[in-house]
Amino acid sequence: xxxxxxxxxxxxxxxxxxxxxxxxxxxxxxxxxxxxxxxxxxxxxxxxxxxxxxxxxxxxxxxxxxxxxxxxxxxxxxxxxxxxxxxxxxxxxxxxxxxxxxxxxxxxxxxxxxxxxxxxxxxxxxxxxxxxxxxxxxxxxxxxxxxxxxxxxxxxxxxxxxxxxxxxxxxxxxxxxxxxxxxxxxxxxxxxxxxxxxxxxxxxxxxxxxxxxxxxxxxxxxxxxxxxxxxxxxxxxxxxxxxxxxxxxxxxxxxxxxxxxxxxxxxxxxxxxxxxxxxxxxxxxxxxxxxxxxxxxxxxxxxxxxxxxxxxxxxxxxxxxxxxxxxxxxxxxxxxxx
Amino acid sequence: xxxxxxxxxxxxxxxxxxxxxxxxxxxxxxxxxxxxxxxxxxxxxxxxxxxxxxxxxxxxxxxxxxxxxxxxxxxxxxxxxxxxxxxxxxxxxxxxxxxxxxxxxxxxxxxxxxxxxxxxxxxxxxxxxxxxxxxxxxxxxxxxxxxxxxxxxxxxxxxxxxxxxxxxxxxxxxxxxxxxxxxxxxxxxxxxxxxxxxxxxxxxxxxxxxxxxxxxxxxxxxxxxxxxxxxxxxxxxxxxxxxxxxxxxxxxxxxxxxxxxxxxxxxxxxxxxxxxxxxxxxxxxxxxxxxxxxxxxxxxxxxxxxxxxxxxxxxxxxxxxxxxxxxxxxxxxxxxxxxxxxxxxxxxxxxxxxxxxxxxxxxxxx
Ligand SMILES: Cc1cc2nc3c(=O)[nH]c(=O)nc-3n(C[C@H](O)[C@H](O)[C@H](O)COP(=O)(O)OP(=O)(O)OC[C@H]3O[C@@H](n4cnc5c(N)ncnc54)[C@H](O)[C@@H]3O)c2cc1C
Numbered sequence: 001x002x003x004x005x006x007x008x009x010x011x012x013x014x015x016x017x018x019x020x021x022x023x024x025x026x027x028x029x030x031x032x033x034x035x036x037x038x039x040x041x042x043x044x045x046x047x048x049x050x051x052x053x054x055x056x057x058x059x060x061x062x063x064x065x066x067x068x069x070x071x072x073x074x075x076x077x078x079x080x081x082x083x084x085x086x087x088x089x090x091x092x093x094x095x096x097x098x099x100x101x102x103x104x105x106x107x108x109x110x111x112x113x114x115x116x117x118x119x120x121x122x123x124x125x126x127x128x129x130x131x132x133x134x135x136x137x138x139x140x141x142x143x144x145x146x147x148x149x150x151x152x153x154x155x156x157x158x159x160x161x162x163x164x165x166x167x168x169x170x171x172x173x174x175x176x177x178x179x180x181x182x183x184x185x186x187x188x189x190x191x192x193x194x195x196x197x198x199x200x201x202x203x204x205x206x207x208x209x210x211x212x213x214x215x216x217x218x219x220x221x222x223x224x225x226x227x228x229x230x231x232x233x234x235x236x237x238x239x240x241x242x243x244x245x246x247x248x249x250x251x252x253x254x255x256x257x258x259x260x261x262x263x264x265x266x267x268x269x270x271x272x273x274x275x276x277x278x279x280x281x282x283x284x285x286x287x288x289x290x291x292x293x294x295x296x297x298x299x300x301x302x303x304x305x306x307x308x309x310x311x312x313x314x315x316x317x318x319x320x321x322x323x324x325x326x327x328x329x330x331x332x333x334x335x336x337x338x
Numbered sequence: 339x340x341x342x343x344x345x346x347x348x349x350x351x352x353x354x355x356x357x358x359x360x361x362x363x364x365x366x367x368x369x370x371x372x373x374x375x376x377x378x379x380x381x382x383x384x385x386x387x388x389x390x391x392x393x394x395x396x397x398x399x400x401x402x403x404x405x406x407x408x409x410x411x412x413x414x415x416x417x418x419x420x421x422x423x424x425x426x427x428x429x430x431x432x433x434x435x436x437x438x439x440x441x442x443x444x445x446x447x448x449x450x451x452x453x454x455x456x457x458x459x460x461x462x463x464x465x466x467x468x469x470x471x472x473x474x475x476x477x478x479x480x481x482x483x484x485x486x487x488x489x490x491x492x493x494x495x496x497x498x499x500x501x502x503x504x505x506x507x508x509x510x511x512x513x514x515x516x517x518x519x520x521x522x523x524x525x526x527x528x529x530x531x532x533x534x535x536x537x538x539x540x541x542x543x544x545x546x547x548x549x550x551x552x553x554x555x556x557x558x559x560x561x562x563x564x565x566x567x568x569x570x571x572x573x574x575x576x577x578x579x580x581x582x583x584x585x586x587x588x589x590x591x592x593x594x595x596x597x598x599x600x601x602x603x604x605x606x607x608x609x610x611x612x613x614x615x616x617x618x619x620x621x622x623x624x625x626x627x628x629x630x631x632x633x634x635x636x637x638x639x640x641x642x643x644x645x646x647x648x649x650x651x652x653x654x655x656x657x658x659x660x661x662x663x664x665x666x667x668x669x670x671x672x673x674x675x676x677x678x679x680x681x682x683x684x685x686x687x688x689x690x691x692x693x694x695x696x697x698x699x700x701x702x703x704x
Contacts, residue, residue, distance in 0.1 A: 001347060001407045002340045003624070004631035009339070068339055205700045220703045222689075225696030232695055233641045240624035241617075247341045269617050321610060328613040329599055336589075336620065338341045 001338065003240070005072060012054075013072035019045045020080035026299035032083045033157035033302070039127050040084040040111075047108020055094040055184075060102035062094065066250025067184055071243060074188050078195025081306050083158045085124040087313075088114040088132075091188040095181035096132055096139060096174055113144070113162075114185075116178050118315070121161035125149050132174070133166055139174040146170035156309035158302060180249075183267045186314040187245045190274035194242055196307050197235045197274075197281035203300060204228060204281075204288045211290075218288070227284045234280050238273035245270035248337065262337045265327040268320035275310075275317035282307040341627075343411075350404070351411045357388055358419035365670065369425045370543030375459075375501040378425035382456030392430050392454045399446070400454035406630045410623075413586035418593070428497065429453045429460030431581040433506050433524075436569050440522075440561040449504075449524070461499035461527065463507030463547055464570070466492060471690050473508070474517040474567065478549060480509040486555040487511065489523065492548055499545035500534040502527055508566045522566035524558045539676045574686060582685065583646050585623035591653045591674065592619035595660075602660050612660075615652050622646055638699065640691040647681030647688060654678045 005013075024042030031037025046052065054070040056062020070090070077086050093105055093112040104110040113128035115121065116139075122131055128144050148165040205228060208219030218224050245266040282304045286293045293300055311317060328334060343351070363381055367374035385391040386400060394409040395401025404412065424430070430453060437446060452458040469476040478491025489509055499505060505527050512519030529552045534542035561569045592615060599612045622645060629638060654675035658665035665671055682688040696702045 001343050001627060002631055003627040005339055201700075205702060208702060217703050219696075222693060225702050226689070226692040228700055228702065229641075229644075229692040229695035232700055233644055236638070236641050237618075237621045237625050237645055240628050241621055243339075243628070244341060244624050247339060269620070273617075273621065321614065322606075324617060325606065325610050325613040328596060328616050329609050334593070334596055334616075338343060 003243070005243075009069050009072055012069065013076055015049050016046065016051060016073040016076040017079070019049060020076060020082060024080045024082050026081075026302065029081055029083060029158055029299065029302040042080070042082055043084060043111075044108065050106075052090050052108045053106030055091060056102050056106040057094075057099075060099045060106060062102065062106040066246075067091070067187060068243070068246040068250040071187070071191050071246040074191040075195040075198075075242075078192030078306075079199045081158070081196065081199070081302050083124070084127050085111060085113045087185050087188045087192065088112050088123065088128070092116075092181045092185045093130075093132065095184060096176045096178070097130075097141070098174075101130070101141075115164055116182055119313075120163075121152055122149075122164050123159055123161055123313070125162040125164065126151070126160060131164060133164060133171070134178065135166060135171070139176065139178060140166070140171040141174055142166055142171045154309070156302075156305035159306060159309045161309075182314060183263065184249055186267050186271050187242060187249060189310055189313050190242045190245070190270040193271075193274040193278040193307065193310055194235065194239050196303055196310070197231070197238075197278040200278075200281040200285040200300075200303050200307070201228065201231050201235060203303070204231075204285045208288055224288060227287065231277075231281045231284050234277040238270075238277040241266075241273045242270040244338075259335070259337065261327055261331060262335060265324060266337065268315070268323045268327070271315060272317045272320040272324060275320075278307045279311065279317070343407075347407060347411060350408050351415060354390065354412050354415040355419070357390065358415055358421060361388070362419045362421040364420075366422045368539075368541050368543075368673075369423060370498060370537065370539075370541035372501055375425060375498060378422055379456050379459060381422055382424070382426050382459075386455040391426070391456070392434070395434070395450070395454065399450040407627070410584055410586065410626060410630070413584040414589060414623075415586070417586040417590035420590070425498070426453065426456045426459055427582065428462045428502075428506075429458070429504075432462060432573050433460055435581065436522075436560065436572050439572065440569050442557070444557065445524075445560070458503045459498075459501070461496045461502035461505045461545070463493040463496045463499065463505040465495045467494050470495075471687055473570070474520075476508060476510065476520070478507075478509050480511040480521055480523065480554075482511075483553060486553055487521070487523070487559070488551045488553055489525065489549040490551060492546065494535075494544070494546045496545045496547055497543060499527060499547055500532050500542060505530065505547065506560070508570055511566075512564050514564075517567040519564050520566035520570070521563045522560040522569045523554050524560055525552060525554045529553075537676075538679070539673065583643075583650075583681075585619065585626050585646075588619040588622055588646060588649055588653065591650070592616040595653055595657050598657060598660055604660055608656065608659060611652070612656050615649065615656055618645075618649050619653075622649065640686075640694040641699070643685060644682075644688050644691050644695070647678075647685075650678040650681050651675075 020042050023045045028041035032039055050063055053062035054065050058064035089112045092114050111128045112130050113122040113125040114132045117134045131142050131144050131147055133140050150163040152161045208224055209217055211218045248263055248266045292298055366377045369375050369378040389402050392401045393404040393412045397403050466476050480487040480489050493507055506524050508520045509523055510519055511521035531548040533546045535544035537543040596616055657671045658675055
């Protein structure tokens with residue numbers, strides 16, 4: 001039992017964090033949203049450090065790593081609120097695409113959006129080259145030029161959602177099945193939610209130290225302190241569930257195949273806990289900022305919106321909670337892992 | 339990162355499980371009564387004979403030099419076996435860690451082995467009628483006397499001090515304000531006047547201690563006179579953190595709650611909360627494994643204290659809701675419920691912990 005990240009895993013996260021601090025600053029989110037700058041800031045630099053090939057097999061020119069190796073890096077993409085179909089390209093596509101596509105994916109030359117069963121929209125499909133669509137229980141790929149995309153403007157101006165109409169022409173059936181990819185995607189989004197929550201907490205703490213009312217920093221008021229302390233606690237206790245699920249989904253798959261239900265339970269626990277912690281972080285961030293937090297002018301709005309947008313992605317916290325209820329109370333034998 | 343237990347850890351677990359299955363007694367009378375206290379002491383003797391009373395201590399003091407993970411494993415097995423609460427907890431979990439760090443060799447020789455065997459059971463004497471959360475305002479004092487000190491004043495809420503053998507506590511030894519000028523004493527309870535105080539469940543689990551010039555020799559001062567605060571603060575992080583209330587305790591309660599729910603088939607709203615509470619016990623366990631792996635057990639323990647104490651109340655509240663009227667008649671769930679309610683009060687109230695998290699973990703201004 002050694003639940004600590006390796007130096008390599010930590011170094012990768014640090015690299016991604018640095019790249020995004022430089023190439024995906026908050027101002028670039030606004031530029032992406034308002035189409036005054038790059039739609040996908042930071043992507044080419046992330047591709048240079050191999051980010052999109054982390055989960056791609058070595059035989060397809062990827063790094064062949066497990067989800068656990070990439071989980072902190074994915075968390076960093078949440079912390080930066082990185083625009084674009086990050087999880088779809090980096091965490092789902094590696095499990096579904098053909099080897100030829102995967103080499104392009106690993107090189108950062110192929111962006112992928114996904115609409116699997118249970119999803120209504122394809123996120124960031126405007127920025128994707130290829131769509132993976134579940135249609136009548138089977139998976140297909142289609143070049144995004146051949147699909148009819150209808151934008152569905154909503155809460156997050158950066159993570160744009162699209163309805164996809166597929167006329168049949170141009171779709172290519174995929175052999176792979178979705179469940180393992182969906183599990184990985186769910187945990188990857190959970191990691192992003194942890195990263196978003198960490199940013200929201202840090203930003204709120206910084207604001208509470210600087211903002212003065214009644215002649216004192218608002219962060220010295222106990223009501224404000226305790227709100228923020230509760231966020232810290234929620235995030236601190238959600239993150240290990242995400243990391244444990246990432247371990248469960250990484251080779252050598254010690255949990256599979258005998259314990260599929262435990263695996264699903266670990267995935268749902270990660271998404272539910274991370275989603276709830278992030279929602280709490282967003283609520284508190286808004287409250288601590290007061291009216292200025294309620295504006296479109298403060299960059300905070302991009303992190304709030306991303307939390308709201310990612311809650312339903314690959315199953316809302318509420319959906320995963322109800323799965324957990326069945327898994328925990330419904331199974332005749334309740335085993336723990338590890 | 340590896341979330342599998344090693345071969346050695348699995349063997350350790352299996353051995354502990356077998357021993358506990360063969361030896362753990364059924365429910366004992368409340369340890370807050372004289373008879374129950376002695377029954378728990380008997381059990382501690384048996385634990386000690388099998389070297390299971392203080393597994394993480396060095397072998398020479400009666401332990402097994404177990405790693406932190408092994409200690410967590412032992413706790414998981416201990417509570418899963420339904421074994422009794424640890425009547426020696428204040429000594430082995432709160433005093434011993436600082437005795438190892440700040441005690442003299444002679445003090446360790448004199449006290450630790452007897453503590454491990456429950457020959458001596460220790461009571462914590464920190465709180466005073468006017469000094470609870472604001473411990474640094476304490477006024478009980480120590481006056482120098484030939485060869486030692488004389489203690490004066492009053493301590494209160496001391497758990498099971500009416501039956502315990504020894505006490506440890508802070509006294510103002512120097513005429514200095516607040517956390518300065520305090521000294522950490524270890525003293526026999528024989529000469530201290532003690533008034534038991536019944537708790538919410540009616541059992542006399544608290545005691546008030548009256549010191550009227552009780553003599554304590556110099557060799558029963560822990561650390562340097564006047565430096566008691568620093569030592570006390572080292573104690574509080576083990577009190578809040580994993581030593582006093584390790585995850586195993588809550589995992590066992592959560593498992594019992596789920597078994598109860600299976601029998602009673604609750605409606606989905608209640609079932610949802612039960613599943614959530616079970617998972618929160620898992621979250622506490624994983625959080626603890628991570629804290630151990632990262633060697634990070636400092637002010638982060640304040641987060642854990644809030645988490646486990648509020649989880650414990652939820653677990654027991656849910657059991658009572660499942661049981662309906664049967665939940666409010668005497669039984670283990672009712673006992674557990676009442677005790678869980680004390681969790682956010684002792685070991686530093688949860689309000690104080692949240693403030694500590696905000697100031698020391700997040701860096702918000704005082
Ligand atoms: C079951 C149990 C066992 C105990 N065992 C022992 C023992 O063995 N030895 C021992 O020495 N003590 C023991 N205690 C006492 C315990 O340490 C104290 O109860 C605790 O420190 C709180 O002090 P108090 O009860 O005086 O409450 P107070 O300090 O008076 O607090 C009352 C309320 O005010 C709040 N409050 C106080 N100050 C602040 C602040 N600055 N900001 C926000 N809120 C604040 C508190 O959070 C609490 O809600 C035990 C208590 C219990 C319940």
